[in-house]
Amino acid sequence: MKKSDFYFDLPERLIAQHPLEQRDASRLLVLDRADGSVTHRHFSDLLEYLNPGDCLVMNNSRVIPARLMGHAVGRTTPIEVLLLTDHGDGLWECLTRPGKKTREGVELTFGDGLLTATVESVNPKDGNRFIRFHYDGIFLETLDKLGTMPLPPYIKEKLDDPERYQTVYSKTPGSAAAPTAGLHFTKELLARIQEKGVKLAFVTLHVGLGTFRPVKEEEITDHIMHSEWYTMDADTAKLINDTRAAGGKIWAVGTTATRTLETIAAEDGSVRPQSGWTDIFIYPGYRFKVVDHLVTNFHLPESTLMMLISAFATREQVMNAYEQAVQEEYRFFSFGDSMLLY
Template sequence: MRLNDFDFELPEALIAQHPLQERQSSRLMVLNRETQQAQLARFAEIVDWFRAGDVLVVNDTRVIPARLLGRKETGGRIEVFLVRRLPGDDETWACLTRCSKSPRTGMRLCFGEGLEGVVTEGGASPYRHVRFECPGDFAAVLGRVGRIPLPPYIRREATEEDHIRYQTVFARAAGAVAAPTAGLHFTGGILQALRTRGVDIRTLTLHVGLGTFLPVRTDNLAEHRMHEENYIVPADTAAAVNLAKQEGRRVIALGTTSTRTLEYAVDDRGRLCEGQGSCDLFIRPGFDFRIIDGLITNFHLPCSTLLMLVAAFAGRDFVLEAYRRAVAERFRFFSYGDCMLIL
């Protein structure tokens, strides 16, 4: 398949710029892969499509306030975007920088509240490596000084509301620069209703990186390479998923990030492996899914790797027809938009 096989017409007015007042108030489209039928509902009704014994796997990553505005030691303004923490004992990060003149190695950057950074090296293009220093806990200072990095298609500055609503209610492990947005619809009440129904809710961590926003720049999809993202699969999650597969119970992934982690951290026998590593899996039509039986996901950008993953799971023609219906029904798209359940 080629890149333009995943294009569709999307009016800009359907790109959600703000969250709804209540998380669970979003709309839901339910796709049945067997019958090739789509049904419209409210997200608050999603519990009705689950069965006792289902395993729901969620990504518990937490978005960090990754945008830092400061000044170079020469006085010029600079914006630094934290992308990925590098291995080691100190707070050295691969970063993107925006300023009138690129910072040189050894240059000191100041961001306020005692937070400073030193450019240690160039890093792989287009990144700079920056070592951060501050009095006290780095995460705490970053929480006060940094800004939540909203996606580029949300054309406004982040507000205090975004610090709450651009996180899932189960966000725990800090490290993402973008939210696993399918999880934004869930509330504590919906999670409890699922548990009451007999659904086993398990967590994994995949720290979502900038690659989720990067466009595919090649018409030949085989030439596209995904950015690496750090993941952790806990032992109890691997055990619960493997037992469900063994017993013929469904495993439902909350979001494309959970899906990619589950389908990457699997051995030759089709068993999910506990542990941690870096995931660069690109799922597109033709992919052989070995773990997931269902997927909860938002509505994605035309020609995006996220749309390709959904098309791989449910079928390109079926998915694009569902997207055309979503446009006709005035569904809200992308991070703060509406939701889709595929079974």
Template sequence: MRVEEFDYELPKSAIAQRPAPVRDTSRLMVLYKENGKIEEALFRDLPRFLREGDVLALNDTKVIKARLFGKKTTGGKCEVFLLKDLGEGRWEALLKPSRRLKPGTEILVGEAKLKVLERKKDGTKIIAFPEGSDPYEIMEKYGELPLPPYIKEKPEDPERYQTVFSRTLGSTAASTAALHFTERLLQELKEKGVKIVHFTLHMGLGSFRPIKSENVEDHNVPPEFYIMPEETAKEINLAKREGRRVIACGTGAVRTIEGCSDKEGVVKPGSGWMDLFITPGYRFKVIDGMITNFHMPRSSHLVLVCAFAGREKVLEAYKEALKRGFRFLSFGDAMLIL
């Protein structure tokens, strides 16, 4: 399919620049994929739409302070955007100004001296933190949360770019569909009999890169590290055997759960690198419903949502959402697809 089939006009005024005053007061559009019918609610109304016995899968990743501002030892200012932990103090990163930061260049970030090791074909660089140092400590001390480029103002409370259940450090992009949850709402869902399970997907470059190829199928999603706990896989598999629904929160949740399942739809526990790219025609084996935000035109996230609910229905729902003043992208409103 051609990428232009997943295009729509997104006015700048529709891009949310700040989160809702209270997380669960975001608006919620419910789309029924069988008939394309839509319903409007608030996110805190979610328990109305979920049933006793549903399994809700949440990503517990925590966003790292991946933006580091420093200077070359020769004096020029530069920025390091950390993307992926490669182990042993080495990270994949985006550097600015990229051309001037060649392999061998040293960058001072506070008291830490980072070194550029190599340039990859896709334009990213491999950098090394000082031997014996803890990169996460350096990030915590000198770094900033990596807000998406379309958000022009920093939130007053940086924690609003973290979910209330985030615990496993490693992402450079938030699980934005899950930003709407509050502790009270999670408790309400549990009391209704919804089983809440967690997994980890550290989201990175894939969340920032639009599809540049003419054909959707030619696009590659950069691999992202995941952990599928045994208990989570067990609960999902039990639900499927008993005919109960599995609801994924976020496109990352859909990819991870589907990617961990075999041909029969049995989810296997484990960890590794997830590069599943879901396009229309994909046969969903596990997921029955999903919570997601409103996505960028021509993005892999939008393609996945269209694969799940049907391109025409999704684009029609987006058109209606814009008409009704829904807020789009990371700090925007939410969508529940059933």
């Protein structure tokens, strides 16, 4: 299967530059996988599709202020560092710009020396830097003082309230990008969902910037997927297993929750408490083991996320739905509208 099979033409004006004032006022395109039909609703209407006994699984990872501006010790040229993956003991995998200023051994400083770092190595495959940070106190508190929110490159406008790039249930810091399918939920909507008898479950997957990296290979099977850290606790695993045993449906909120669930699930769809790194690449032909319904945003052309949802429905159904979304002028990407693959 070719990368070009997942291309669609998207007018730039449809790329949402800011969130709506009310989170759940976004539109919801419902794709019925049984017959390929498309219905146009609003996100708050999601409640009508959920049934008592179902389980809604969400990614509670929280975006950290992962973009740092500093410079090499003894130099004045600004250097941008974007934190991607925490490898422990102060060592992070990072993107840097300009890359030629961050060769191995370079010493960096941020915030007048409040935070310093050493470039320990360069990944020859993708050019990412492994940088060890030196600081006093708690690293995340230092980041809160010096870092800024790492919005995707297609968002050109300034975000006035950083909390709008967090889900209302975000809890565990570690992501370089938001699990954006969850941005549409309000605490009030989640309460109404629970009142209907739907269970809420949470997993954690720390989203890396590999999510936004384009697929360069024309043959999609040649693409190397990025790795992301995930965890599921015992209470969540029991909730999911009990739901399935009672005949309820598992709803994944976003591709990150989907990838976590499908990484953990056994062939029979059961799950168990587990933590680790996943580089699962889901594309057409994949057989889903545990996810029954998927809530997601509208994705970039030729992206791995387009490939995932085209595996959950069919490529033809998804491309037809996207064509209608463009015609109806849905808002696309992180701050855009939502889609239910039912």
